[in-house]
Amino acid sequence: MRKITMTLSFVFISIILVGCQQSNDKKLDNEVSNTDKLETQAEVTEGDFTYRLVTEKAEYSENEPIKIYAELEYTGDREEIEIFHAASPFYFPMVEITRNYEIEYGMDMPLLSTTLVKGEPLRGEYVGSGGYSSEDKNEYKEFMKRVMNKEFPAGHYVVNGIADFDIKVSEGTELEEKYELEAQVGFSVQ
Template sequence: MNIKWVFTLVFLIFILAGCGTGTQNNSNSLNYELENVTEGFVEDGHFSFKLISEKAVYQVGEPLQIKAELTYIGEEESIRISHAASPIWMLTSNLSEGYQFDAAMNEPLIFTDLKKNVPFVEQYQFSGGTYYEGAPGNPYSEDVFLQMAEGKFPPGQYEIKGKTDFAIGEDIMTERVQLETYIIFTVVE
């Protein structure tokens, strides 16, 4: 083998080895697989649904500024919808830990009149329940649940999935409207 090739090979090995020898141990450096998304939007021709976070990154204990807007954009001046506690559901997942928090229905049937182009706005409020065997996602403790219920989300990356679930008119079993979008944000210390 030519000495020139040996020297080049040894030189390349040193270069490549030098690129990977440093380690970074910075607790403020977060590497998540998903990019933060501060606005989600979907529409079906009659309704538009938007989910908005004021920020992509929050501090632990900082109030989350997240809201959902459901807007009737159809042809009538107003429309009556029927739904459970709200026509909007916001489900929380801790993507870093694999926790999923479902929401509970606290009122059986409500009627809401939506005026054309006037958003029905709902502010985010954590509404997850405690983990039970067979629930989706990884098990989590009552302490984690209580911390999140107090608005003190632990560090990590989170997804809020916004969903609508309502019917047009007063019969909940007909013409159901189910739209879905999401946002992703990060909580840091």
């Protein structure tokens, strides 16, 4: 009787695991098709700031440079405003959804300031990203080496762009207001 119970338990658990795997596969397929719907330009407004994220093309060839940039524009009442940020206010982390690989975007973290003039966008371009550790699988390492060398392998990419900065609430105070504007664009490499 115990053998039958163990066998039935094993079969039941196997069926559940196979069902879960099929569910995950469907989710990945949906994500790929959703990338096809992503735009090459996105714009977000929060308070007195407009953030734009752009990839110049929806489809690149494997040997073609990937052109991505972000803009931050001040639209408030003043003529100019000072923002505080790391090496840049712009971050370009990505996900290659065919392989489900995250492409991190590291940055130096000094405290810098930039003056934004009303109606004149500040622009920052994607200059490369990625990284890996010695524990990562060889396939992942090879993929990241190519990305770090700005040679994107074929796949579907989603850029999860961020503009991250602070402003002083009023002159002469230490109080700051934090902004983290996010937008998403997508592109494919064939």
